Amino acid sequence: MDVKLSGATASDVERAAVATVLGPEPPQAGRVVRAGRAQREQRHLLLPALHALQDSVGWVSRGAVDHLAERLGVAPAEIYGVASFYHLLATEPQPALAVHVCDDVACRAAGAGALLGQLGEAVQRSACLGLCDRGSAALVRRSGPPGERIDVAVAPVTALQVAGFLGGEAPPELAAADIPPPQAGKPGLRLLRRAAGEVITTVDDYEAAGGLAALRRALEQGPDWVLAEVKAAALVGRGGAAFPTARKWEAVLRAPSRPHYAVCNADESETGTFKDRVLLERDAFAVLESLAIAGFATGSEHGFLYVRDEYPLARARLQAAIxxxxxxxxxxxxVGGPGFAFDVELRRGAGAYICGEETALFNSIEGRRGEPRNKPPFPVESGLFGQPTAVNNVETLVAVLEALRVGGSASTKLFCVSGAVVRPGVYEVELGTTLQALIELAGGLQPGRRLQAVLLGGAAGSLVGPSRLDLELSFEAARAAGLSLGSGAVVVLDESLDLSEVVLRIARFFREESCGQCVPCRVGTVRQEEALRRLFSGRPLGSREDELVRLSDVAEVMRDASICGLGQTAAIAVQSALRGLS
Amino acid sequence: MFGAGGGTSSYREIETAELIVLWGSNARETHPIFFHHVLKGVRNGARLIVIDPRRTSSARWADLWLGLEVGSDIALANGIAHEIIHAGLAREDFVRRATAGFDDYRRCVEAYPAERAEQLTGIPAGVIREVALAYARATRAQICWTLGITEHHNAVDNVLALINLALLTGHVGREGSGLNPLRGQNNVQGGGDMGAIPNRLPGFQDVEDVELRAPFEAAWDCVIPPRRGLHLSQMFDAMERGELTSLYVVGENPAESEADQHRALRLLGGLQHLVVQDIFLTRTCQLADVVLPATASWCEGEGTVTNSERRVQRVRKAVEPPPGARDDLEIVAQLAGRLGRPWGYGSAEKVWAELRGLSPMHRGMTYPRLEALDGIQWPCPSEDHPGTPTLHTRLWAEPRGGPPAPFSVVEHEPPVDELTPDFPIRLTTGRRLDSFNTGVQSSRYASPLRRGESIDLHPEDATQLGVVEGERVRVVSRRGALDAPVRLDPGLRPGLAFMTLHFPDEVPTNVLTIDAYDPKSGTAEFKATAIRVEPLAEPATT
Amino acid sequence: MSAELALSIDGRDIRVAPGTTLREACQLVGTEIPTLCFNPNFTAANACRLCVVELEGARTLVPACSRAVESGMRIQTASDRVRHSRRLVLELLGSSVDLSLAPDLGELLREYGGRPERFSEAGSATVEQPVKVDNELYVRDYSRCVLCYRCVQACGVEAQNTFAIWVSGRGFEARISTEYDAPLPDSACVYCGNCIEVCPTGALMFKSEFDLRAAGTWDEGRQSTTTTICSYCGVGCSLDLVVQDNQIVRVNSPEGNDITLGNLCIKGRFGHQFVSEPKRRERSS
Incomplete structure (x- = not known):
């Protein structure tokens, strides 16, 4: 980069914040300066450094960007490009206190509309915060010196409470809203085995609960044994793409280029999805144990766990567990004796749904804008830092532990049931359970409510009507029905909701979360939302049929020509609703 | 080097190097497109070492920057050689087969252990060792330099010191390894190649060699003076002695570009007859008896230039010159006619054909071939020869082609203009990205980067002097004084100041510089002037 | 060298060297794939998606500019699905960006039967914004920007490595921008003009061209281009001088040049103005 600094200087507080990530500032240039590659290799600390600034002063100032540019050898324009990509980083001064209230489909289905109406402009509206099992949710943040900082997710939350926060009242403790999943105490739980119980906080307790046995066994038996067991379990990825886990790991293990990386994708941001949060918060040791096993089985020495920024409790428990x-x-x-070196770094997202896409996640860890990469090359060949990388969803990793523990096939799956049901929450059921049965497991619809539709798989999934409650929840059956289990989100929408509002919210979600890189998605998501607004408001451009053609044209180009899964799925729910409506 | 004055590698070879050393070069600003190749090399994994007293924009890209003392390049090079030899990393097979004079060289550098080199250069001994090992161990290494090496009173020795390093490690004559002087102007290389230097005929042929002279005398039907002429600095000395009384200046502005400007103006003004041929009425033109308005040869006429990778390239006419301006070739031909040699005014291509007949290294370069191949790198001895991307591969041939490449014994000599309590600050000079030399061409476009001339100081020096950015100060050397605004540059160090020559009308930097010059190249020591800086305004007393 | 790979393109069988992209393979059989963000000197940005083709067995279309040939691929370059995606990409761009100085895209829109206006009404989002004229050399009119990333690549790691501009914001609000949208003279810009050289839509323009256009005197019919060598440092960059009415009105870097790789510096790009300095004319006549 060529250097042209603005003249704005970083404050002492900002410099100190950066130093918490990058270490103390090097002495002034003497006769010899080492920079170049050594400096560029620190590039991946950009996002943590931006977080440090955001946490301490509430925004990323120009002086701070110049300071970071000097320290990292990354140009101010690029740092600004990165900072302005993420919704939870501000590039303009902000009040120290910010309350983000979820206005996404699941919270609205649980009645958040009224809350939002009361709060008006005082709060920032947010896409799904992953607290859909508790109704209305808010993320409360205050920047400042470490002692004064607040970073808490609160749910359920009332308008009165939010007004209190805005007026200076302290929100509840981080763990206050931590509740076990509804199936707690039920026998036969596998994936939720520990998460449904008391939260484990020490390695001893974890071992006492059977923890680390799988890792010990793996270390004894070797990577090929792990691969064989995972293969035998027929485990496929639980992040949405359903790719065979053993195949992925084996490809990384055999890739000649070194080093390899093992990455846990905990950027759970799909609308109506919170199963990973529950595992991260309540079974952090298991996620890390399994990530170490993934590292072992893929020949990786370094692991990253990328967790969405909206999960402060998960972050805290994971850091403690690490x-x-x-x-x-x-x-x-x-690890467990000489022979296997593996460490895990916890990385925070910064408010970008797209970073759950694996290659966008890599870019984010590398300190870049969370723009997906074109595939191929696939991550197993060229992933994080351009190296062979195994990236796995949280639930997948926990399922690996079960596979190694008991063997046999990975026959259960987690579903996130939210909306108008009696007992929303994460449920572990056998694959093949019907949608009807799952909803009944969650206590069925709340009294007096009637089912209108289910948003299956989140914003990237489909809206299915009551006629399809017999759908078997398995990867195969869903595929046969032209659907996808996706992230396992099951948002139950009752008849009190205006379905067109739901569809519009989903369209807005994609418009706001599109990274902007490719034309079909960047412009297509906008045109989709515009056309839906016109259509639903009864003022179509041309005829109603014209709008439907337009929408289907846009849907097709987004599906066919977008770079990544976001664009490719951005019209599925909309189209499924339109088919129902038309 | 070793009988041919040109860079040994092609630009694209830089991209494949394992180690790139930029020595006395701020290529990021002075040779921006060459630096693109350096950057490609860096992206391909090359380690970049920049050796420059200033932490320049090039140095900011470096894995390692060495801010050596101005004028201590030989001490550093010899120190590096000492460490290479003592680490047993000299490329002995190459030294044996391809070089001469190693024993004398080894004895010379024996006096430069890293600790002594540290004293002379300011670079820690450990870092000198590190550079030595890196250079010796690299499979492909490049040393590239510019005026930071050559604008010294011992310029040629500086260059020889770098050549020695390449000979010691075999980093020359192989693809990817080389020694590359980056030329400061678009035809410095071509000018020398064409014989526009005092000791050479076209094709870099020695004017003092009767056998080489003979074909020229036959072709030109004249007797060529059998001895070398004067280089620029010697001409000024000859003017001083009254021996040189008439001067014909073509496309040069010595009234502003020469070191010690007061002296240059005095001597030019004292000439009996001064003819200046230029595209503008420069300061030198203003002193002239006759001014010959010329065309801008790169876009108003036809011909060739030769770049820093020895590539002969065609320049072509794109616009009509202003009325009255004439092509350099036409002016010279007409002048010859008036002097009794009616050459006639041929085309550039005809002149080139004559050159090809007399210069073996250009023989294969017809105009159509230059066109078709986008330029050709010399030597190109025949019309079926592709040109020579990498020079001196003969040194690695089995058996070796041509004579061995000689090591040279060179010793550290500090700059002539000594630092003393009266003149405690070392002023060095250079270029900025958007400007060029005395600004004859570059001052005429609206560059948003241009901030005019300044004296650049390290912030600590400014604090000590009690001056701030933008404040005008007096800069005094043993030869002259000028006023200039201060600019702060943390890339300098305390005791080191920087100026350019770009704005002579605002700030005549060359009234400060010293005309001590290298006896062989004639280049003055623009890079090392002793100055002091005096605040102009009285300190505010409120 | 490993063995050649066999594939079929629109039913024609062909063998190519490993590493060949689909775009290159198509060229070999005489099929030009339309591109927008692709620049031969840069790593494919993959952003515009104009070059998509249909790969049998693939769930989505694939970008021909970057996708490497694999053995046995069966490619359709003009199927309905391909033509539909290209038309929509062009329509989506045309409905949100001023393409009036991008004749190639206009031509493609006609060829693919695109009607961008069908997405436009008064309230439709566009990237329209005021022209940025903040220095004497460049004009930036981001109302014309299709976000092809070429300028960012040219300013960044693919060529100039100055990084004065980057993509900021995200989604439809993503823009090419300096840090905090600062004026160019306050940025790291070194005015090499390499971004302008690669801009396909006239969003980036030399001020000289902008002014002539504004005055209505820019006339490509009266322009000639001559290749010569830069008059400044000793690198020897080739310059394409575009001359109109005996004035140099624009300097380009010729394609396929081993020295410049399509780039120039500020002096080569803009330092020619001395040639037409009126003073030369006055004095010498």
């Missing part, structure tokens, strides 16, 4: 595992020798230079 430190405990390091202390106990289960992460670090000699």
């Amino acid at each position: 430190e405990a595992l390091r202390q106990a020798g289960w992460l670090g230079a000699a």
Whole structure:
């Protein structure tokens, strides 16, 4: 980069914040300066450094960008490009306190509309915060010195409470809203085995609960044994794409280029999805153990766990678990004894749904805009830092532990049931359970409500009507029905909701979350929302049929020609609704 | 080097190097498109070392920047050689087969252990060792330099010191390894190749060699003076002595570009007859008895230039010159006619054909071939020869082609203009990205980067002097003084100042510089002037 | 060198060297694939999606500019699905961006039967915004920007490595921008003009051209181009001088040149103005 600094300077507080990530500032240039590659290799610390600034002063100022540019050798324009990509980083001064209230489909289905109406402009409206099992949700944040900072997700939340926060009242403790999943105490749970119980906070307790046995066994038996077991379990990825996990790991293990990376994708941002949050919050040790196994089975020495920024409790528990595992020798230079070095770095997202797309996630870890890469090359060949990378969803990793523990096929799956049901929450059921049965497991619809539709798989999924409650929830059956289980979101929408509002919210979601890189998605998501607005308001451009043609044209180009899954799925729910409506 | 003055590698070879050393070059600003190749090399994994007293925009790209003392390049090079030899990393097979004079060289550099080199250069001994090992161990390494090496009173020795390093490690004559002087002007290389230097005939042929002279005398039907002429600095000395009384200046502005400008103006003004041929009425033109308005040869006429990778390239006429301006070739031909040699005014291509007949290294370069191949790198001895991307591969041939490449014994000599308590600051000069030399061409477009001339100081020096950015100060050397605004540059260090020569009408930097010059190349020591800086305004007393 | 790969393009069988892209393979059989963001000197940006083709067995269309040939691929370059996506890409761009200085895209719109106006009504989102004229050399009119990333690539790692501009914001609000949208003279811009050289839509323009256009005197019919060598440093960059009425009105970097790789610096790009300096004319006549 060529250097031209604005003249704005970073404050001492900002410099100190950056130093918490990048270390103390190097001495002034003497006769010798080492920079170049050594400096460029720190590039991946850009996003953590931006977070440090956001946390301490509430925004990313121009002086701070110049300071970061000097320290990292990344140009101010690029840093600005990165910072302005993420919704939870501000590039203009903000009040220290911010309350983000979810106005997405699941919270609205649970009645958040009234809350939002009362709060008006005082709060920032947010896409799904992943607290759909508790109704209306808010993320409360205050920047400032470490002691004064607030970063808490609150749910359920009332308008009165939010007004209190805005007026200076302290929100509840981080763990206050932590509740076990509804199936707690039920026998036969596998994926939720520990998550449904008391939260484990020490390595000893984790071991006492059967933890680390799988990792020990893996270390004894070797990577090929792990691959064989995972293969035998017929485990496929639970992030939405349903790719066979063993195949992915094996490809990375055999890739000649070094180093390899193991990455846990905990950027759960799909509308109506919160199963990973529950695992991260309530079974953090297991996620990390399994990530270490993934590292072992793929020949990786370094793991990253990328967790969405809206999950402060998960972050705190994961960081504590990482430190405990390091202390106990289960992460670090000699995992469970010499021979296997593996450590995990926790990385925060910064408010971008797209970063759940694996290649966008890599870019984000590398300190870039979360723009997906074209595939191929696939991550197993060229992933994080251009190296072979195994990236796995949280639930997948936990399922690996079960596969290694008991063997046999991975026959259960987690579903996130929310909306107008009696007991919303994460449910573990056998694959093949019907949608009807799942809803009944959640207590059925709340009294007096009638089912209008189910948003299956989140915003990227489909709206299915009551006639399809007999749908078997398995990857195969869903595919046969032209549907996808996606992230396992099951948002139950009753008849009190205006379905066109739901459809519009989904369209807006994609418009706001499109990274903007490719034309079909960048412009297509906008044209889709515009056409829906016109259509639903009864003022179509031309005839109603013209609008439907336009929508289907846009849907087709987004599906066919977008770079990544976001654009490719951005019209599915809309089209499924229109088919129902038309 | 070793009988041919040109860079040994092609630009594209830089992209494949493992180690690139930029020595006394701020190519990012002075040779921006060459630096693109450096950057491609860096992206391909090359390590970049920049050696420059200033932490320039090039140095900012470096994995390692060495801010050596101005004029201590030989000490550093010899120190590096010492460490290479002592680490047992000299490329002995190459030294044996391809070079001469190694024993004398080894004895010379024995006096430059890293610790002594540290004292002379300011670079820690450990870092000197590190550079030595990196250079010796690289499979492909490039050293590229510019005026930071050659604008010194011992310029040729500086260059020889770098050549020695390449000979010691075999980093020359192989694809990807080389020694590359980056030429400062678009036809410095071509000018030398064409014989526009005092000791050479076209084709870099020695004017003092009777056998080489003979074909020219036959072709030109004249007797060529058998001895070398004067280079620019010697001409000024000859003017001083009253021996040179008439001067014909073509496309040069010595009234502003020469070091020690007061002296240059005095001597030019004292000439009996001064003829200047230029595209503008420069300061030198203003002193002239006769001015010959010329065309801008790169776009108003036809011909060739030769770049820093020895590539002969065609320039072509794109616009009509202003009325009255004439092509350089036409002016010279008419002048010859008036002097009794009616050459007639041929085309550029005809002149080129004559050159090809007399210069073996250009023989294969017909105009159609230059056109078809987008330029050709010399030597190109025949019309079926593709040109020579990498020079001196003969040194690696089995058996070796031609004579061995000689090591040279060169010793550290500090700059002539000494630092003393009266003149405690070392002023060095250079170019900025958007400007060029005395600004004859470059001052005439609206560059948003241009901020005029300044004296650049390290912030600590400014604080010590009690001056701030933008404040005008007096800059005094042993030869002259001028006023200039201060600009702060943390890329300098305390005791090191920087100016350019770009704005002589605003700030005549060359009234400060010293005309001590290298006896062989004639280049003055623009890079090392001793100055002091005096605040102009009285300190505010409120 | 590994063996050649066999594939079929629109039913024609062909063998190509490994590493060949689909676009290149199509060229070999005489089929030009339309591109917008693609620049031969840069890594494919993959952003515009104009070059998509149909790969048998693939769920989605694939970008021909970057997708490498694999053995046995069966490609359709003009299927209904392909033509539909290209038409929609062009329509979506045409409905949101001023393409009036992008004749190639206009031509493609006609060829594919695109009607961008069908997406436009008064309230439709566009990228319209005021022209940025903040220096004497460049004009930036982002109302014409299709976000092809070429300028960012040219300013960044693919060529100039100055990084004065980057993509900021996201989604439809993504823009090419300096840090905090600062004026160019406050940015790291070094005015090499390499971004302008690669801009396909006239969003980036030399001020000289902008002014002539504004005055109505820009006339490509009266322009000639001559290749010569830059008059400044000793690198020897080839310049394409575009001359109108005996004035240099624009300087381009010729394609396929091993020295410049399609780039120039500020002096080569703009330092020619001395040639037409009126003073030369006055004095010498």
